[in-house]
Amino acid sequence: MGQEAQRSAFSGALPSLFTGAERERDARRKAKDNKGTDTARGEDGLKRFDFAAPPAPEHFSRAMVQQSAAWRLQSASHPELEAPLLARMTEFWFNHLNVYVGKGAVRPFVGHYAVHVARAHALGKFEDLLLASAKHPAMLLYLDQARSVATGSRGPQGSTRGLNENYARELMELHTLGVDGGYSQNDVREMARVLTGWTVDPGDKSGFRFVARLHDAGRKTVLGQQYPNSFLGSGVGEGEDAIRRLARHPNTAKRVCLRLAQFFVADQPAPALVQTLSQTFLSTQGDIRQVMRALVESADFWHPDNRLFKTPMDYACSALAAVDSVSDTPDWRRWVLAVGFLDAAGQPLHGWQTPDGYKFDAATWLVPEALTRRADFALTLARQADTAEFLLPYMSAATRASVAQERPAMRTGLLLASPDFMYK
């Protein structure tokens, strides 16, 4: 397989990812049996971000995660490869509907999720995005939905199984309504009952399966809406309808628009802006493209007082963009650096454990010790790069003056480490 094909394996057909994960388990089991230890975890000379050869079976998931990391860094730092707005929206939605690489079987699917959920619906309808997330193996596995079944269902060896509230709660609290969005513990439980039977299917290209046998066919009420109802009957349609209703709820519009305004405009955006965006959201049935148009057309978006501090991810990608434009050494070394920086700076890629996603305000990221990590990264990253002259017009006089005093070899690094470069 060529390098391009390899690089995109993580976003290819879902059944092949399931197969890869299966082979990985077998290979690891075999290695363990042979050596008596788990050698697959030790040092093995596997070069990071080297996609020239297919991954060894026992490193399949790691290879998928690295391919995804490379893709995300590249998309967000190369405007000629990916439209910057699309790249930013992909990052926003991945974070809003966060999945974590370290949770059980989620690992091989995070990259696929980024491409086929976050990116695919980044500028589409919010409800389609939400449904795609709900049915993707990464989310089904991350928040335990894949295991949640009607109470009393028969499991393997005749064991009984039942409900798991995890996904239903976070769907309401984080993905849609918000914690004060007007739902109760009872709604959470009823929503979980509505979603019983939603699970993964390793053989299907969608990765999703609805198992009617495991679905709770009893009467449920979510936020006043009864299921099953005469219109839908009982089955997968109940959950789809409930998710679409959540997506269209005014509190969802408010929450999503507030977060968009925080991501693109200011840590504390004006309530009027959020209201305008919410109105657009509601009047367009959650058309994200229209909401973004309203955002970009607002005066607040352009107002110089609305300045955002870069998150580590913003910082890493903007520094990569600057250096890549004046340098021609291979990309992958910079990806290694960027991935290491993001780990140390507290924003590892695919690495946020909980479903709330990373924060993106200055209060979280403008912290003394963390700032010095940015300087480290900048100076190392720019070591072999030519001077990024094009940055100079964006810098303050003080920064330009103090950079000019230094050796040329250090100038790009210093420009990237400067206070001016910390803001978006």
Next chain:
Amino acid sequence: MPQGFDFTLQRRTLLQGFLGAGAVYASPVLWAQSKAPAAADARLVVLFLRGAYDGLSALVPHGDANYYRLRSSIAIPKPDGSEQSAIKLDNMFGLHPAMAALLPLWQQGVLTALPCAGSPDPTRSHFDAQHHWEIGVPGKSGSGDGWMNALAAQRAAAAASASGPGKALAVGVGEANPLILAGSAPVQLVPKGQAATRQGALGDARTRDAVMKLYSGQDKLSEAFRAGAESRMQTAQTLSADMADTGMAAQEMQAANNGAGNSKGLLLDAQHLATLMRQDRRLRLGFLSAGGWDTHANQGGVTGALAQNLGNLAATLVQLRKDFSQPNDMVVVCSEFGRTSAENGTRGTDHGHGNALWLMGNQVQGGRAHGRWEGLANGNLHEGRDLPVHHDFRAVLAQVLRHSQGVGTAELDRLFPGYAWDAQLDGLMRS
């Protein structure tokens, strides 16, 4: 509540008595001989278990038949002396067997737990509940300063002459900027794992000068950068010197390699915290956290995912006891809320309410559980599903802060606005 304690020495207890490092450091004789520092010198470490840990698996109510009724596949079996069962503490409670290393501390009377503590706010949102805990105001969702930061500010004001102005009194390891430490008082923040030991590009004097020149301004960003650079250099120096002294490097490498797990990382973070607070006595407040406690499915029982985490927690506590065993040192272990009393349909537990909170230190009346416990009968559960919160976490902290740190009533009211002193807990600390 039954208070009897069974001192029957089991085989494994004996072994722990001989081998457990905790036992040596925990000896009350050891601290009684040293000159007691003033309360102002007391150190407090808070270890926060993010994700709502399952206290009913850690402090096992083996004396309550309802526990076994509610948890048919994940309950920890009644103590039977084997390693597949709870370790008996008294006729009601036992320790998870993965936490066996804590038994000597319990027996020496320096460790206790309250089975039903927590926040009076009934939210089942991790993020809201953590927010409430960290700012010390249940129910308040808006912005606020962390109570440990506010405490650092109070302590700094009280000891203004002893510690120079602008020096951090609090240190946090492992998180970018935990809310509990956010606020106006300066705080030293150290990243997870080995990254903490490196000076990075700033280690080179010429580079450092060049970068510092960029940040010579009086704006907030420049000030933050300069403070960060100084603190980072000190942290790296202290930690790498300590590694050289104790030959810890190999051990650190090991921990870092096994890396991804938070569990192993927690022990390393605890070692870093202890080293920093030992080398710099001005650092009197420490914060640590560990994720991975949100066990909705297959949490396991005597073995499994949760047992693994509890084992690492116990090892971390033993480590902390080693370094924080002076008369007024205290360690608090808490989580945002508890989990459902009954297991769910996927052999895990969902979001609950009350939970076990642990205290460790010479000041604590250890060796027995404290606070109200009414059992797991249906009528005693919060909303028919969770342990109730009988004791506000702030009332527990107030006892700790007053007795070990000499924090006064007015100060407590400022730290925890609206909390009430809980006289039922007056026997919690030694007087």
